[in-house]
Amino acid sequence: MAYHAPVAQITYILDQIVDFPQLAATDRFAEATPETVTAILTEAGKLATDVIAPVNRAGDLHPARLENGALRSSPGFAEAFRALAEGGWIGLAADPEHGGMGLPQALNMAVNEMTASACLALQLNPLLTQGQIEALEHHGSDALKSLYLPKLNSGEWSGTMNLTEPGAGSDVGALTTKAQRADDGTYRITGQKIFITWGDSDLSANVCHLVLARLPDGAAGTRGISLFMVPKFIPDDAGNPGQPNDLRVVSLEHKLGIHGSPTCVMSFEGAKGWIVGAEHKGMAAMFTMMNCARLGVGVQGVAQAEAALQQATAYAAERVQMGPIIRHPDVRRMLATSRAEIFAARAICLACAVAIDMSRATAEADWAARAAFLTPIAKAHGTDVGTRVADTAVQVHGGMGYIEETGVAQYLRDVRITSIYEGTNGIQAMDLVGRKLADGGTAAMALLDEVLDGAKSAQASQPELAHDVWQAAETLREATQDLLDRDLPERFAGAVPYLAAFSRVLGAHYHLRAATRGGSVPLARVYVTRILPQYAGDLAAARAGLDDLEALDDAALLGQMAG
DSSP states (O other), rough: OOOOHHHHHHHHHHISOOOGGGGGGGSTTTOOOHHHHHHHHHHHHHHIIIIIGGGGGHHHHHHEEETTEEEEOTTHHHHHHHHHHHHOOOTTTTTTTTTTTOOOOOHHHHHHHHHHHHHHHHHHHHHHHHHHHHHHHHHHHHHHHHHHHHHHTTEEEEEEEEEOOOSSSSSSOOOOOOEEEEETOOOEEEEEEEETTTTSSSSSSSEEEEEEEOTTTTSSSGEEEEEEEESEEOOOOTTTTTEEEEEEEEEEESSSSTTTTTTEEEEEEEEEEEEEETTTTTHHHHHHHHHHHHHHHHHHHHHHHHHHHHHHHHHHHHOOOSBBBOOOOOHHHHHHHHHHHHHHHHHHHHHHHHHHHHHHHHHHHHHHHHHHHHHHHHHHHHHHHHHHHHHHHHHHHHHGSSSSSGGGGHHHHHHHHGGGGOOOHHHHHHHHHHHHGGGGHHHHHHHHHHHHHHHHTTTTTTTHHHHHHHHHHHHHHHHHHHHHSOHHHHHTTTHHHHHHHHHHHHHHHHHHHHHHTTSSSHHHHHHIIIITTTTHHHHHHTOOOOOHHSSHHHHHTTOOOOO
């Protein structure tokens, strides 16, 4: 079955669940009228369904490759990318001063979901470019903005993020890439980076690398890192790609999935670069890009879940085993819980995006805190749901799901990376219980107050569902207070189940809201009765502490029994 963009479902969540219409009441997003939003989502849906989705399988079967040092993209990618770029989709949320449309990030994420469902490997290219656009808007000099942003927004040039090194993955501060000041005010960058998504491209005229490196007087760790713009081709006086820079793609990784997305080992050999932001303050600029990308990756998880479930549902309706298997209770359970999971994860991601937009439109600290708190939840939960639903979609297909020709296995292989890159989901969980609870729990409690208030309001029309959601939120409040009283190692030991519990409670909140606003009551009941109860086990694990983990020595973990 071919993917079909779920425009109506996304529109409903924006309008009724995450309060997107409030954005149009702000000066910044006054143009985000219902008519504009409908037109954009409709056209993006057509693009994803008719233009991008048809190249997805080719990207899996015919991966990107290096030929004599030059990148060759998968068949059909160039044409699909050109349609995406020429439609203005890359710069949808970017500043109009440099060629963007200035529309809300929530709308951009809705569009990104549809394009990522259609072809995740291709969508990674504009996603990284959008992150680079945001980093330059916030931290770039006027000269860098005027040169790079118009070309990045138009898709004429593309952007990458270069953090990871062989010995410095999650520990970014351990990087060894060096920067040297040059007499002309630029810098010379030397070192190697790995896992660079779309580190080279034949889809655009120039590839612009944001590279973390350390100056000779940079302090150890992350405090001494600077960020540099290092283009593949050095722009000439007219701003066009000029001489090749001293950098190259060493090799492409052979991966489990996203075969159409080239994952590069990059070598910088005294390459010319320009500082982004202040010297030794590179992490602040890079985190601007990473935070945008983290929400985007959560959306990718939802996107792959949606595409996989569409195929599984179509197969279940057609496959006959003592009747269509879509009528079998266990198959129906798999499909129903998957649909409920997607609704909740999509709502969490779009609620995070709306909070980002409201923070920018109003400059209110509460919105910024809400956006910051929701970001690791959106990233981790969205990608966990993506993996679960894609795995379930294979199961619905039975033995045929394990056969590559059906295509459903590609979704499971492709989505698996999303819980790893842009900060593993374990790191997202530690960020949640560490930095995001560093305010004493203010942001967490504000969200839980909203859930409790929503449950009270729904008591009259949906008493049973409202009671269960209220009880879960109250229990989560108690567990949050418990974590606040613990030191960081104790919190970290239960961080992943805590994030899972918070996600389930938020998902139930949005389902309950839908049940009172014209949405599906049966779907809300599936979530609240079958998925929400798992929060209790999650919180038990979150509160278990560190002692039992520390009691197991390394030999026991290796499976070696004491004599």
